[in-house]
Amino acid sequence: MKFSAITDILRGDKQADRVVPPSGHTAWLTSFTAAAMTFLAVFALALSLATGRLADRWGDALAHSATVRISAPTGQLDAQTRAVLDVLATTPGIARARAMEDAEQRALLEPWFGPDLPLDALPIPRLIEVTESREGYDSEGLRQRLAAEAPGAVLDDHTRWRRPLAVAAGRLRLLGVTSILLIGGAMAAMITLAANASLAANSQVIRVLRLVGARDAYIVRAFVRRFTLRALAGSVVGAVLGMIGVAFLPAADMAGGFLTGLGFQGSGWLWPFLLPPLAAMVAFFATRFAAFRKLKELT
Amino acid sequence: MIAFENVAYSYGGGELLSEVSLRLAPGSFHFLTGPSGAGKSTLLKLCYAELLPTAGHITLFDRDVHGLDRDEVAMLRRRMGVVHQDCQFLDHLPLTTNLTLPAAVSGRQAEAADLKDLLGWVGLSRLGDALPPQLSGGERQRAALARAVIMSPDVVLADEPTGNLDWDMSLRLLTLLVELNKMGKTILVATHDLNLIRAAKQQVPARVLRISKRRLQLAGADL
Incomplete structure (x- = not known):
């Protein structure tokens, strides 16, 4: 395909634009x-971008923190806690370590056990929150030192949490991208069908144009320009409505954190503006393909 | 200009034209006659490459039609003016736009003065803004002739141009065709109207071809 085919579309030809009757159900x-x-694509795009952000957030949050859980008889718990904190304080790559207060642990368990949890009466392990420094630490070496100094201590570096979360976020992102591709494909198929219907309905127009010496490119241009511009206009409307819809999605705090991050943020709001030109491009190629094929059938 | 050499055309297993040889010299005037269904329209369609022969060779402006691609056919049609029996127009566009279509598809601009002259020549000056469905049969035929000649083609092919016209209107259209021929255009008119042919032969040295039993014959002597 020549580049001039696209510039012809942009430039337009007043006479060629008029040869195809303007009315008909294929127009709307x-x-x-x-x-x-495009409306659906905006949501798919929002989902894709949001899952990307969530994956990064979860990954960052879990990658730079770890937990040491100490399960020991009540009499040994404080001693082992001190030993663990000493070990952590001398371990390269650990920026900070602190034992969680009973109130904090109670808050963590409250959603499952209710507010009246008798923490003192239950054999609840002590939790130590560990924050990594930028260079990170040797988790295997730390495990061995903890086993020697505090036999009840277990290091949880969040790997088993992080991996499925990263996989889930990746799958969601893939789902968003796949949705956009499917939406694009479905739009191409529908516009091809509409173009075919329009070409069939206007076979008399095509016959007259061929009779007076019109080349295929002239006829195709008349149809392609019309469909491309219609798709562009429709897509702009769909994109604007989609963005309004995304903007009015419930805020994170209103939805109890479930929809955290869904939607566009910052420069992410610019992405939907790419959809109308993409839709126009899909319409351009779909109509062009359909028109050339139909012309070979008609004459 | 247009030459047929042993051309045959078949469709659906039946042969409509057989061993047709024909040569249209520049500036000549030919009538093509024969009974309905004899193949007059088919022969005309072969002349402007809407149909391709199933045997033999057709040469248009020194080009064998079998070697032409679709764009080359379109370019050759710009050198021909075709008047159809059913006068095909773009019904949603005014007459002036329809008449300038051949210029538009060629990327040229028709001069307003030329268009005015042309409308006057075919007697449609007042109907430039009318839509084709608003025109009478005679007006449509004259408009089709005007569209056929706007690009000053070398050849004018007319398929039953007076099909549904009264005698006065038929003579008026014939006069236009004769004027074109006197300007040097090659004319081929398919018609079954023998009176029209007789009237034309009084004005121009027209040759009459007849399709009979699938073959083309020279049939001037009995008219």
Whole structure:
């Protein structure tokens, strides 16, 4: 395909634009399809970007922290806690370590056991929150030292939490991208069908144009320009409505944290503006393909 | 300009034209006659490469039609003006836009003065803004002729141009075709109207071809 085909679309040809009758159900069908698909694509894009952010956030938060859990008889708990804190204080790559207060542990367990949890009466392990420095620490070496100094201490570096979360976030992101591709494919298929219907309905127009010496490129341009512009206009409407919809999604605190981060943030709001030109491009190629194929059938 | 050499055309297993040889010299005037269904329209379609022969060779402006791609056919049609029996127009566009279509698809701009002259020549000066469905049969035929000649083609092919016209209107259209021929255009008119052919032969040295039993014959002597 020549680059001039695209510049011709942008430049337009007043006479060529008029040869195709303006009315017909394919007109609004194309615009509506483009609008609906772009509306959905905005949400798919929001999902994809949000899952990306969530993956990064979860990864960062869990990658730089660890927990030491101490399960020991009541009489040995304080001694082992001190021993663990001493070990951690002398371990390279550990920026900070602190034993969690009973109130903090109670707050952590409260969602499962309720507010009246008798913490003193239960054999609840002591938790030590560990924050890594930028260079990180040797987890295997630390495990061995802890085993020697505090036999009840177990290091949890969050690997088993982090991996499934990262996998889940990656899958969600893939789902978003796949949705966008499927939406693009469905839009191409629908616009191709609409273009075929329009070409069939206008076979008389095509016959007249061929009779007076119109080349295929001229006829195709008349149809392609119309469908491309309709798709662009519909897509702009769909994108704006989609962005309004995303903007009015419940805030994180209103939804109890479940929808945390869903939507666009900062420069992410610019991404939906790419969808109308993409939709126009899809319409351009879909109509061009359909028109050239149909012309070979008609004459 | 247009030459047929032993051309045959078949469709659906039946042969419509057989061993047709024909040569349209520049500036000549030919009538093509024969009974309905004899193949007059088919022969005309072969002339502007809407159909391709199933046997033999057709040469248009020294090019074999079998070697032409779709764009080359379009370019050759710009050198021909075709008047169809059913006068095909773009019904949603005014007459002036329809008449300038051949110029538009060629990337040229029709001069307003030329268009005015052309509308006057075919007697449609007042109807430039009318839509084709608003025109009478005769007006449509004259408009089709005007569209056919706007690019000053070398050849004018007319398929039953007076099909549904009264005698006065038929003579008026014939006069236009004769004027074109006197300007040097090659004319081929398919018609079953023998009176029209007789009237034309009084004005121009027209040759009459007849399709009979799938073959093309020279049939001037009995008219």
